Amino acid sequence: MKLLLYYVVLMAIRASARQQTINGAAEYKNNEVHSFSTNETVVPTLGMRRISLERNLQNFGKRREVRKLKILSSVRKTEKKKIEANSFSEGKQDIKDLCGKDIIVREGDSFTFSDTSLRGRRKSCRFTVKREGAISLSLKCSKFELGSCNKEYLQVRSIGTFCKKDAPTITTDKQKYRIKYRSTKESAKNKTGNVCTVFASKPLVGGSGDRPLCHNCGRSPKEGDSRIVGGxxxxxxxxxxxxxxxxxxxxxxxxxxxxxxxxxxxxxxxxxxxxxxxxxxxxxxxxxxxxxxxxxxxxxxxxxxxxxxxxxxxxxxxxxxxxxxxxxxxxxxxxxxxxxxxxxxxxxxxxxxxxxxxxxxxxxxxxxxxxxxxxxxxxxxxxxxxxxxxxxxxxxxxxxxxxxxxxxxxxxxxxxxxxxxxxxxxxxxxxxxxxxxxxxxxxxxxxxxxxxxxxxxxxxxx
Structure with a gap:
């Protein structure tokens, strides 16, 4: 008897579910959402998928706008702060204070930086030095010693990577230096630290128009007053x-x-x-x-x-x-x-x-x-x-x-x-x-x- 009662209740539930499905299909038909036969129970599911798709498209548009706002916010956060080199206080600048910044160098400007705060730590730092006016940019290091070249280095983009005791001595009339410094625990062995100076120097000049071959020939930071045998x-x-x-x-x-x-x-x-x-x-x-x-x-x-x-x-x-x-x-x-x-x-x-x-x-x-x-x-x-x-x-x-x-x-x-x-x-x-x-x-x-x-x-x- 209990089994028969269970069977009757189950059939009633199924009949009720089928009637709801048919009613839903008719409603979608009257609203011209889609055209289908009422004896296909899968059709309302298709109609629901369409509504779900429309909602997803709306949500996608919203998500896209949110993503744009996040990107713009990120760009604003990562915009480099411009600093005038002549605004630095006297003495050495800590390299960590230069990270993420654009440093403007004009005629007569110079600044010195050291890696005191980053030495012996696994850190990296990037900053840019830009020139303004008819000058060249020079970079020289009075103290320089880093560890293995694949882990520790001072890199000047498009010019070279410097490591161990290979200190940079650079003069260029490029518009800017992009500098990357990377240190590890190995650099702690260098007790004195690394000290480098960026300064404005005389412009590099090329050959005059009447010189044959390379019009930019003879460019060098070397002055003509320096002193092989006896050299x-x-x-x-x-x-x-x-x-x-x-x-x-x-x-x-x-x-x-x-x-x-x-x-x-x-x-x-x-x-x-x-x-x-x-x-x-x-x-x-x-x-x-x-x-x-x-x-x-x-x-x-x-x-x-x-x-x-x-x-x-x-x-x-x-x-x-x-x-x-x-x-x-x-x-x-x-x-x-x-x-x-x-x-x-x-x-x-x-x-x-x-x-x-x-x-x-x-x-x-x-x-x-x-x-x-x-x-x-x-x-x-x-x-x-x-x-x-x-x-x-x-x-x-x-x-x-x-x-x-x-x-x-x-x-x-x-x-x-x-x-x-x-x-x-x-x-x-x-x-x-x-x-x-x-x-x-x-x-x-x-x-x-x-x-x-x-x-x-x-x-x-x-």
Whole structure:
């Protein structure tokens, strides 16, 4: 009896549910929500889905508006605060106070920052330095030591990443520096901390309009009043055009980048096939990697150069890179081709290279530079009259106890023009020993070969 009663109640519930479904279907039909047959119980579900879809679309619109508001709010929160560099108090700024800010630097401005608060902690900080006016931005670190390069570094976007003891020394006329600093617990080992200074400096200038090839050639932060044999270590980033030429396994020379594809060097360095020569650009310390490395596609030695003849004229060569060099303001740049009037008797030229520190002596790992005085053709010929034949196609330099040496061959002798850019006036060629008394260094005079350079590079522009 109980079973029968349970069955009757169940059937009544089902009949009631079916009637509600039919009534709902009729109501939707009368309201022209949808057209369907009343004996299909699934139809009202379709109608409900449509209403649900419409509601979802409305809610989606609302959610989209809310999302827009959240994004706008987030943008406002992350907008960098602009600060004038001249508003900083004297002394070092804590790097954490610079995070997320735009710092405006104008002529005469400078500020120093340290990582005191972040040292020994796993933190990162980003800020931007922007220049205003006709200035260049310079960044130098007086104290700098970080841990492993993949965890700790100071990064200047599009210029380089600096770590360990590789301190940045940068000057650029880019509109801004984007700086990222990252530290870990390792940096706690550096008790003194890292101290860097950003300052406005003289604008970098390029070659004048009448200089061939690269119109932005000869750009460097180096001043022309600085002091290889009798030389001193050069500053990183000062000789951005200098190329280290690794010649097979046992020898090396130097050269200068004159376009993104061509290097100028000495003919007597071309003693092996081109495929056995590697050009390294942006190199400062030979124990470390350079910024860019390329094989040599081919080289061209002047047809009138006589191999094996020490005092041969026309000691000049062009090397074509297999890959174009990535020109930038800091590590790699081009050198201007000099005219005869750029270097006259009594002028001071600079030669930089990795050559021996004395005749037949050891070679330095770090780039060296030396200042040398240009002497007249007549004086040079007189000093060498019993040994070598020097001509007007050569330019000679002599300063007691200072000279280029073995390994400096092919390096440019450069001078800074009155306009501020650097030009190559000579190529290290030969001499008796290194810094021998009364024996000058002899260089190929580049101005004599300007047309030869242009004809063989087949370039009017960089």
């Amino acid at each position: 001193k270590p050069a500053q990183p980033g000062h000789f951005v055009w200098l190329v280290y030429l690794k010649i097979w396994l046992y020898s090396y020379c130097a050269g200068s980048l004159i376009t993104e594809k061509w290097i100028l060097s000495a003919g007597h360095c071309m003693i092996v096939e081109a495929r056995k020569i590697t050009a390294i650009l942006g190199l400062y310390d030979r124990t470390k990697e350079g910024v860019f490395e390329s094989g040599i596609d081919k080289y061209i030695v002047h047809k009138d150069y006589i191999p094996g003849k020490v005092d041969s004229e026309n000691d000049i060569a062009l090397l074509k890179l297999e890959k174009s060099a990535p020109l930038n303001d800091y590590r790699i740049g081009t050198l201007c081709i000099g005219d005869k009037e750029d270097a006259e008797t009594g002028d001071i030229v600079i030669i930089a290279g990795w050559g021996h520190l004395s005749s037949g002596g050891v070679s330095p790992n770090k780039l060296m530079e030396v200042n040398l005085k240009v002497i007249s053709d007549l004086e040079c010929a007189e000093k060498y009259k019993y040994q070598y034949n020097t001509t007007e196609k050569m330019i000679c330099t002599y300063t007691p106890e200072r000279d280029a040496c073995q390994g400096d061959s092919g390096a440019p002798a450069v001078i800074q023009t009155k306009e501020g850019y650097w030009v190559a006036v000579g190529i290290v060629s030969f001499g008796r020993g290194c810094a021998f008394i009364n024996y000058p260094g002899v260089n190929t005079r580049i101005s004599t070969y300007k047309n030869w350079i242009l004809d063989n590079t087949k370039q009017k522009e960089c």
